[in-house]
Amino acid sequence: MNFHVLTLFPEMIEQGLNTSIIGRALEKELLTLQTVNIRDFAENKHNRVDDYPYGGGAGMVMAPGPVYRAFQHVKDQIISKKPRVIYLTPQGQVFNQNLAEEFAKEEDLVFLCGHYEGIDERALELIVTDNVSLGDYVLTGGELAAMVVIDAISRLVPGVLNNDTSAEFESFQDNLLEYPQYTRPEEFMGKKVPEVLLSGHHAKIDAWRREQSIIRTVNQRPDLLEKAVLNKKEKKFLEEYRN
Numbered sequence: 001m002n003f004h005v006l007t008l009f010p011e012m013i014e015q016g017l018n019t020s021i022i023g024r025a026l027e028k029e030l031l032t033l034q035t036v037n038i039r040d041f042a043e044n045k046h047n048r049v050d051d052y053p054y055g056g057g058a059g060m061v062m063a064p065g066p067v068y069r070a071f072q073h074v075k076d077q078i079i080s081k082k083p084r085v086i087y088l089t090p091q092g093q094v095f096n097q098n099l100a101e102e103f104a105k106e107e108d109l110v111f112l113c114g115h116y117e118g119i120d121e122r123a124l125e126l127i128v129t130d131n132v133s134l135g136d137y138v139l140t141g142g143e144l145a146a147m148v149v150i151d152a153i154s155r156l157v158p159g160v161l162n163n164d165t166s167a168e169f170e171s172f173q174d175n176l177l178e179y180p181q182y183t184r185p186e187e188f189m190g191k192k193v194p195e196v197l198l199s200g201h202h203a204k205i206d207a208w209r210r211e212q213s214i215i216r217t218v219n220q221r222p223d224l225l226e227k228a229v230l231n232k233k234e235k236k237f238l239e240e241y242r243n
C-alpha cells in the first residue's frame with residue numbers, strides 16, 4: 001500500500017505515522033508514505049497558497065493552482081491508473097470499518113488535507129474521488145483525520161499486524177464490541193480475573209467472551225446489535241440478559 005498525502009503540514013503526517021506499528025510497517029516497506037507540501041507548488045513570490053473568498057465572508061480559501069499541481073506531481077509518479085483521492089472533510093461520508101476495508105484493496109491512495117475555510121471548489125471537482133469525514137465535529141485541518149484513516153487502513157494490510165488473525169477478530173468485524181482482556185496478576189486491588197479464563201476450557205472461554213461482547217454491545221452500542229449475527233444460543237442469552 002502506497003499512501004500519498006497532499007498537505008501544508010507534511011511534518012505533522014510524518015511524525016504522526018513513524019511510530020509503533022505503522023512506523024515498523026513503513027520500515028519493512030509493507031507501506032510507503034509520500035508527503036507532498038502543497039506550498040512547494042505555489043507560483044508566487046511569497047509562496048502564498050490561500051486567498052480571500054469571492055463573495056466575501058470570514059477566513060481564507062486554499063487556491064486551486066497549488067493543490068492541482070501538487071496532485072499532478074503525485075499522479076505522474078503513480079504507475080497504477082487513476083488513484084482514489086480522498087478529501088478529508090466534515091461534509092464527507094462518515095468513515096467506518098467497511099470503508100477502511102474497501103480502501104485497503106487499493107495499491108495507491110492519495111489524501112488531500114485542507115486548512116483554513118477549505119479549498120477552492122474547482123480543484124476539488126477536478127481531483128477528488130471520495131469525501132470522507134470522521135464524524136460530526138470540526139477539526140482545524142484534515143491532517144489528523146488523514147492519519148486516522150491511514151492507520152485504520154494500514155492494519156488491514158497483510159503483514160502489518162504481527163499476528164495474522166487479530167485484524168479479523170476485532171471489534172466491528174461482526175458488529176459486536178470486543179470482550180474484556182486480562183493479564184497477570186490473577187488478583188489486582190482485590191479484583192480477580194474471571195474464573196473461566198483460568199480454566200483452560202477453550203469452548204467455555206469462547207462462549208464467555210462472546211457473551212461479554214454481547215453484553216458490552218447492548219450497553220454501549222445498541223445500534224450495532226441490529227447488524228450483528230447471533231446464533232440461537234446467543235439470541236437466547238441476549239433475551240435473558242435484557243430481562
Ligand code: 6GU
Binds near residue numbers: 089
Ligand atoms: Cl475529515 N476534517 C475536518 N477538518 N474536520 C472533521 C473531519 C475531517 N471529520 C470530522 N471533523
